[in-house]
Amino acid sequence: MLVKEEVGSKERVYVEDVKKAHGDEVLVRGWVHKIHDLGKFGFVHLRDKTGIIQLVADKEILKELRAEMSVEVVGTKVENSKALGGIELQIKDLKVLGKTYYDMLPIAVTQGKTKVHLETELDHRGISLRAPKKRAIFKVQEEIVTAFRDYLRGEKFSEIHTPKILGTGTEGGSEVFTVNYFDRRAFLAQSPQFYKQMMVGAGFERVFEIGHAYRAELHNTWRHLNEYVSLDVEMGFIKDENDVMDLEEGFIRYLFDYLRKTCTNELKMYEIELPEKVEIPRIPLSEAHKILLGKYSKKSPVGNIDAEGEILFSKYVKETYGSDFVFLTEYPVAKRPMYAMPDGKGMTRSFDLIYKGLEITTGGQRIHDYEMLKENIIKFGLNPEDFDFYIENFRYGMPPHGGFAIGLERLTMKILNLENIRESTLLPRDMKRMTP
Amino acid sequence: MLVKEEVGSKERVYVEDVKKAHGDEVLVRGWVHKIHDLGKFGFVHLRDKTGIIQLVADKEILKELRAEMSVEVVGTKVENSKALGGIELQIKDLKVLGKTYYDMLPIAVTQGKTKVHLETELDHRGISLRAPKKRAIFKVQEEIVTAFRDYLRGEKFSEIHTPKILGTGTEGGSEVFTVNYFDRRAFLAQSPQFYKQMMVGAGFERVFEIGHAYRAELHNTWRHLNEYVSLDVEMGFIKDENDVMDLEEGFIRYLFDYLRKTCTNELKMYEIELPEKVEIPRIPLSEAHKILLGKYSKKSPVGNIDAEGEILFSKYVKETYGSDFVFLTEYPVAKRPMYAMPDGKGMTRSFDLIYKGLEITTGGQRIHDYEMLKENIIKFGLNPEDFDFYIENFRYGMPPHGGFAIGLERLTMKILNLENIRESTLLPRDMKRMTP
Numbered sequence: 001m002l003v004k005e006e007v008g009s010k011e012r013v014y015v016e017d018v019k020k021a022h023g024d025e026v027l028v029r030g031w032v033h034k035i036h037d038l039g040k041f042g043f044v045h046l047r048d049k050t051g052i053i054q055l056v057a058d059k060e061i062l063k064e065l066r067a068e069m070s071v072e073v074v075g076t077k078v079e080n081s082k083a084l085g086g087i088e089l090q091i092k093d094l095k096v097l098g099k100t101y102y103d104m105l106p107i108a109v110t111q112g113k114t115k116v117h118l119e120t121e122l123d124h125r126g127i128s129l130r131a132p133k134k135r136a137i138f139k140v141q142e143e144i145v146t147a148f149r150d151y152l153r154g155e156k157f158s159e160i161h162t163p164k165i166l167g168t169g170t171e172g173g174s175e176v177f178t179v180n181y182f183d184r185r186a187f188l189a190q191s192p193q194f195y196k197q198m199m200v201g202a203g204f205e206r207v208f209e210i211g212h213a214y215r216a217e218l219h220n221t222w223r224h225l226n227e228y229v230s231l232d233v234e235m236g237f238i239k240d241e242n243d244v245m246d247l248e249e250g251f252i253r254y255l256f257d258y259l260r261k262t263c264t265n266e267l268k269m270y271e272i273e274l275p276e277k278v279e280i281p282r283i284p285l286s287e288a289h290k291i292l293l294g295k296y297s298k299k300s301p302v303g304n305i306d307a308e309g310e311i312l313f314s315k316y317v318k319e320t321y322g323s324d325f326v327f328l329t330e331y332p333v334a335k336r337p338m339y340a341m342p343d344g345k346g347m348t349r350s351f352d353l354i355y356k357g358l359e360i361t362t363g364g365q366r367i368h369d370y371e372m373l374k375e376n377i378i379k380f381g382l383n384p385e386d387f388d389f390y391i392e393n394f395r396y397g398m399p400p401h402g403g404f405a406i407g408l409e410r411l412t413m414k415i416l417n418l419e420n421i422r423e424s425t426l427l428p429r430d431m432k433r434m435t436p
Numbered sequence: 437m438l439v440k441e442e443v444g445s446k447e448r449v450y451v452e453d454v455k456k457a458h459g460d461e462v463l464v465r466g467w468v469h470k471i472h473d474l475g476k477f478g479f480v481h482l483r484d485k486t487g488i489i490q491l492v493a494d495k496e497i498l499k500e501l502r503a504e505m506s507v508e509v510v511g512t513k514v515e516n517s518k519a520l521g522g523i524e525l526q527i528k529d530l531k532v533l534g535k536t537y538y539d540m541l542p543i544a545v546t547q548g549k550t551k552v553h554l555e556t557e558l559d560h561r562g563i564s565l566r567a568p569k570k571r572a573i574f575k576v577q578e579e580i581v582t583a584f585r586d587y588l589r590g591e592k593f594s595e596i597h598t599p600k601i602l603g604t605g606t607e608g609g610s611e612v613f614t615v616n617y618f619d620r621r622a623f624l625a626q627s628p629q630f631y632k633q634m635m636v637g638a639g640f641e642r643v644f645e646i647g648h649a650y651r652a653e654l655h656n657t658w659r660h661l662n663e664y665v666s667l668d669v670e671m672g673f674i675k676d677e678n679d680v681m682d683l684e685e686g687f688i689r690y691l692f693d694y695l696r697k698t699c700t701n702e703l704k705m706y707e708i709e710l711p712e713k714v715e716i717p718r719i720p721l722s723e724a725h726k727i728l729l730g731k732y733s734k735k736s737p738v739g740n741i742d743a744e745g746e747i748l749f750s751k752y753v754k755e756t757y758g759s760d761f762v763f764l765t766e767y768p769v770a771k772r773p774m775y776a777m778p779d780g781k782g783m784t785r786s787f788d789l790i791y792k793g794l795e796i797t798t799g800g801q802r803i804h805d806y807e808m809l810k811e812n813i814i815k816f817g818l819n820p821e822d823f824d825f826y827i828e829n830f831r832y833g834m835p836p837h838g839g840f841a842i843g844l845e846r847l848t849m850k851i852l853n854l855e856n857i858r859e860s861t862l863l864p865r866d867m868k869r870m871t872p
Contacts, residue, residue, distance in 0.1 A: 012673070048641065049640065049641040069832075069833035070834065097673065097836055098836070099833065100831060101806040101807070101830070101831040125638065126828065127638070127829075129640075135638070138640075142594055142595045146589075146595075149585075156450070156485065159581060159582075160578075161665050161844075161862060162863055164648055164663065165624075165650075165870065177601075178616045179613055179614070179616075180616075181613060181662075181870065182652070195863060195872075199562075202565035202566055203485060203566045204485065204571065204574075205484065210646075212600055212647070227599055227600065229597050237448070237508075237533065390872070392562065394537070396536055397468070397505035397533075397536050398506065399465070399506040399533045426596060426597060426631075426635070427631060428599075429601050434603035435602075435604070435825045436828075
């Protein structure tokens with residue numbers, strides 16, 4: 001540690017390191033997690049970022065303490081097989097660092113499974129996240145992001161940051177938020193789609209971005225957010241969309257290995273065993289439609305699959321291939337954006353990735369030829385002039401390319417088998433929620 | 437490489453790896469950087485993400501080529517001391533991957549120093565970034581971000597993602613963009629200040645965020661952007677603001693070592709030698725004012741230092757301490773936000789970091805006591821009820837904490853001695869620019 005946290009001659013020890021720390025006396029810091037008052041003395045659980053440890057406090061100290069205050073403690077290590085982790089600290093000195101000002105905690109932090117309503121939890125995020133099991137979700141999320149970045153940097157991808165304030169709605173769609181930008185109207189980016197393609201062409205060849213995306217969708221469901229973190233990828237010099245699927249499949253494999261190593265405790269808290277083997281079947285949408293109809297009498301909308309269909313088809317894939325994932329391929333031209341590469345048979349070289357019954361990715365090969373792109377924009381009833389800044393890039397030798405985007409909160413939710421996407425969002429934004 | 441880029445039996449070789457690649461024949465991909473037609477044959481420079489290599493092309497091939505088209509080439513390696521990197525490729529097979537559609541390139545990519553106006557460069561980002569020296573800026577920027585993340589994760593910080601759509605203007609200021617959020621008015625975050633503090637209290641203890649921040653400032657200068665990337669840090673259980681400055685100083689040291697290793701070529705292109713030793717003086721603002729007045733007859737605004745003052749004072753610090761950096765400390769209460777920790781003498785425990793004449797950071801210790809914060813909000817003429825979701829966090833044992841934020845584009849600009857912050861922004865947003 002470069003930053004010493006000293007008090008007098010003592011350096012702070014994190015709870016997870018107490019056992020191996022030198023000396024009999026250690027200094028710890030954290031929050032009062034639980035107080036068990038036995039009259040003449042009591043047991044106190046102290047919680048820090050890394051874990052929980054038992055303190056033994058006398059009467060005088062006990063009466064100073066309230067749940068969730070933050071304290072600094074110098075204590076003597078005592079082995080105790082009944083204590084958490086087999087060790088406790090006899091308090092020698094205790095200093096209150098952060099006082100409390102409440103009559104009753106809005107949420108009980110000590111319960112593994114919070115019993116309050118999700119909305120109450122979200123209203124009091126600063127306190128509900130103190131429950132180790134809740135905070136664990138974001139440890140997993142952080143490591144997903146780290147794995148994504150490490151994997152792609154290892155594959156020669158460059159990390160970029162593109163603007164979220166746009167002069168034109170990204171894909172000409174209607175579900176965009178408007179911003180009052182000085183005397184003009186601007187839009188919040190629905191995705192970095194145009195910019196990541198631009199950067200492939202600008203010579204980065206392979207790029208990724210971890211950033212917010214905005215959707216003004218009028219859905220308030222367990223799987224929709226109006227602001228989310230998009231893990232975006234775009235790759236130049238591909239052969240076709242299979243290169244893009246190979247990349248994503250490689251990432252999922254890397255991710256699961258990485259999470260098993262870095263989030264052992266967190267996965268255990270949620271009773272998750274990540275599969276050792278990841279082999280993702282690639283199935284054309286039309287075939288999925290047939291299977292859904294034949295096996296489950298489930299009709300699908302034209303050129304797509306609905307939420308119920310995603311769940312049923314995932315069930316089928318799990319039973320048939322033993323996979324939690326499936327790539328749906330060959331979406332029809334009319335149902336994909338104007339930049340999707342047609343395959344010459346009325347379909348596009350695009351795909352969705354479904355994971356445990358939920359779409360977590362849309363991707364595919366893009367059109368890279370200037371004339372073809374312009375024609376396609378016109379075919380879609382759009383005006384090429386509105387996309388001038390975008391199509392300009394295609395004049396100068398844009399290589400074949402493609403990419404995908406993963407919704408970070410959706411991936412986190414599904415890995416941990418959470419029920420609502422808001423559980424895997426630090427501070428969600430939806431139609432009804434703008435605070436905290 | 438997990439993703440094989442094969443053509444027939446051949447795997448793509450990046451230009452930087454051609455020399456060490458096995459076999460006499462290699463397959464490369466990239467853009468036609470330069471064509472030197474000698475009649476019967478010619479030299480072609482091929483540029484990929486990693487470098488430039490010379491190709492030898494015959495007449496037939498030459499007439500197919502145009503500058504900036506993207507191609508795939510199979511060629512035979514020939515040592516040639518006159519060629520770039522001492523090696524060239526005799527073209528055996530060439531395939532055009534991305535055609536060109538232009539009469540004249542808007543910007544000449546081959547010039548090291550582009551001679552066009554910055555605005556033209558920004559208008560044509562997809563082509564201007566093809567100049568290796570321009571793209572090098574973003575390699576350095578990417579490695580700054582990587583160093584920031586690696587350093588902080590090594591210090592037990594957690595990466596977080598907080599919302600940019602807010603129900604309340606972050607700090608009650610006026611320079612915020614408004615968003616039409618369904619039937620309500622929302623704001624774009626000026627900083628993740630409140631949220632990073634909340635997450636320290638929520639048990640993460642130490643957090644960082646790499647994300648966009650928005651300022652609706654009416655400045656159109658060489659150092660202002662309306663959308664920028666903020667490298668934000670917040671740390672709990674500190675003693676005072678010096679812990680925060682120690683952390684930032686430690687980061688700068690780590691960063692410079694890291695850039696020397698990872699951006700050797702890029703730093704060379706800009707003729708930058710990063711100092712081996714970083715020791716940053718900490719000077720109270722009042723003392724800086726005296727020095728500016730005494731030494732340069734420069735008057736400063738009350739409780740601050742202006743752009744000219746920053747430049748002059750940096751000059752003084754460089755001459756006196758040999759440092760490109762200086763922490764200005766002890767800013768007066770009236771000039772800092774309501775959450776800045778007072779030092780009991782009318783000043784705050786806050787600081788700015790000036791680097792080569794430009795402020796790149798504001799930071800400090802924050803108020804952590806609930807009553808003190810509420811009183812301070814009232815003192816500032818604000819209404820605590822407007823900050824309910826923020827001050828609620830201070831009821832439950834908020835530990836002493838502080839943090840800082842670095843403007844990524846400013847840091848990049850100053851490291852490379854660029855003249856305008858737009859040069860270190862992939863796609864800048866300012867009062868006049870919303871595209872590309």
